[in-house]
Amino acid sequence: MDENDVAETATNQSVERVLALLTSFDETRTELGVTEMASLLGVHKSTASRLAATLERSGLLVRYGRRYRLGHEVIRLGTLALHGFDLIASMQAAMDKLSSHTGETINLAVPVGTDILNVAEVPSTFILSCTGGWTGRRTKPHAVANGKVLLAHGTIPVPRQLERVHRAHDHHPRRA
DSSP states (O other), X not given: OXXXXXXXXXXXXXXXXXXXXXXXXXXXXXXXXXXXXXXXXXXXXXXXXXXXXXXHHTXXXXXXXXXXXXXXXXXXXXXXXXXXXXXXXXXXXXXXXXXXXXXXXXXXXXEETTEEEEEEEEOOOSSSOOOOOOTTOEEOGGGSHHHHHHHHTTSSOOOSSOOOOOOTTOSXXXXX
């Protein structure tokens, strides 16, 4: 292995660590400390700290005390991705019509690996709405209605084993 191969391997490993760290955030894990990052990535705390500092400088992470949250640059990139997502534009009229007909919240989700990603939402027209701001949430298909529809129609494979799903607002985890 020559010097260029070593440098490329190290660069790829760094990129993989950045991606693993950024994608580890979800509804139940909105903040991470350096120790948690190190554990998630399988690296020393000093490596995790340097990685977090680099991501903070780029706006991908923001520090809150001793913990980190996703930063404004993630919002900007996500918004750009959603605006460029032709599926949303092509489905908007149908979603609006269905919402006005039923009064219910309408969500649009797409498969992402074994999960689903909610990419658009039309809120309920009821005064007391239960809309949860689902856009941008990645969920297990067996835990949400639109995921069950995708499973039932064979759009995504039925998992061999169902994972227990913990929601951020649950005080006691529910059994799957």
